[in-house]
Amino acid sequence: MRLIINKIVLLLSTLAAILGLVFLFWILITLTIKGISAINLHIFTNDLVNNGLRNLLVGQFVLAFIAVIIGVPIGMVAGIYLQEYSFGNKYAEFIRNLSDVMMSAPSIVIGTFVYAIIVSPVGHMNGWAGAIALAIMMIPIVVRTTDDMLGLVPKELREAGVAIGAPKYKVIFDIVIKAAKVGIMTGLLLAFARIVGETAPLLFTSGNSEYFTLNLNHEFPSLTVAIYTLATMPDKSLVDIAWAGAFLLTLFVLIINLLGRFVIKEKKK
């Protein structure tokens, strides 16, 4: 009897795994076929107004890059505080939990929040709002990574730093962060991969634009929002551009993730 139950459980879990993978590959294969067939030089050299993706790709990177510039320092400082300065502080655990909850906050909620505090007062959607929404998504991930990676540094190393006569902040910046560098870098890379493919936080913060622009004070082009818009268009050529965009985005996220994993593996060696 036990053997039979064992076999049934094995069968069910295998089926579930296969079912999951089938959908994953289905998505990837469809995406690759439709995406590759729509990719040509034209889409890299023209903006959306001329059925190209150039302004969208640049826009997506600009938004993500600014989000990194805002989010990484704030997140890292908060992570350093939690791991290095918060001993015996009863609020530290609360902040840590809150940050974890933030990590799983629905991205549309963050978009709505930024709409309320920035877009609504300013009166129109703009690039800054989009970048800030992405930064808010990124901060809890960076906090968590920094906190965890610094936590892996043995306390003897901190003691050794103090024992040679270094002030605490120097021990943290010269020794502890350097020792945790690879882990933190990997975490930042994965955090970047996480936000670079987000649509919901941008939907009503940065909006969209058909033209090439680097002016963040106005509506700003982004690949993800454009895919969302283009996919619902009746014109097949526009839908094809959306496929190309989706494929490029997926490829990019995949590469960053692989890079992150590769770095971790190298570190373990």
Added chain:
Amino acid sequence: MNLEKVMDIKNFSFTYAGAEKPSLKNINLPIYYKKVTALIGPSGCGKSTLLRSLNRIHDLYPGNKYEGEILLKDLETGKMENILEYKKENELIKLRQRVGMIFQKPTPFPMSIYDNIAYGLRLMGKKNKAELDEKVEEALKGAALWNEVKDRLKDDARGLSGGQQQRLCIARAIAVEPEVLLMDEPTSALDPISTLAIEELVTKLKDKVTIVIVTHNMQQASRVSDFTAYMYLGELVEFGTTEQIFLNPQKKHTADYIAGKFG
């Protein structure tokens, strides 16, 4: 024998944060200048706790309580100062430059061999390249590591073997020319050959610096130290010259421990 105290521990008690009872009770112990003092005793007797009080590394964690006095001689004025009265970070930094420490596990910093040694010197404000080069070489020679690393000073220190890393830590500590060097079981993570190298180094170093060494290994204590303090359950049971403690202990408890009846 001409003995001069460089540190003097008087009626010292120590309580860890949140603990009800003190971990060290009423310790009185002199540390003699340019001698090696070994702290021995079974696990949990407080020998590491005592050692870690001598440079106040316990202050990294809040809530620990020191009582009594730990006096450290100012080598210029000859005055004894109570290090437990230090409050400002500056005073503690100075203290740690004067009282260095070696840990159980080697703790190379994540930087080059050269920078590991130069780190403490730079903290003291030494920036001159030629002076740094000279001091780094001197420290590495002092720690019997120069010949092994002189061709790869720019390599990451974490690539050295365990025994080399520990000698690097010793070089790093002696580079800032401390008056006292604390060693917390410095060979317990090392193989016998590396252990021997460290022991030889300890004997050689006492021409320059006073050493306090915590060890689990009684043979090691008898080989390297001039004075031995035997501790048990947070109290100092017996202190004397190493010869006297090992050959002619005054207390039965000490004799039993040294004979290996417990511990």
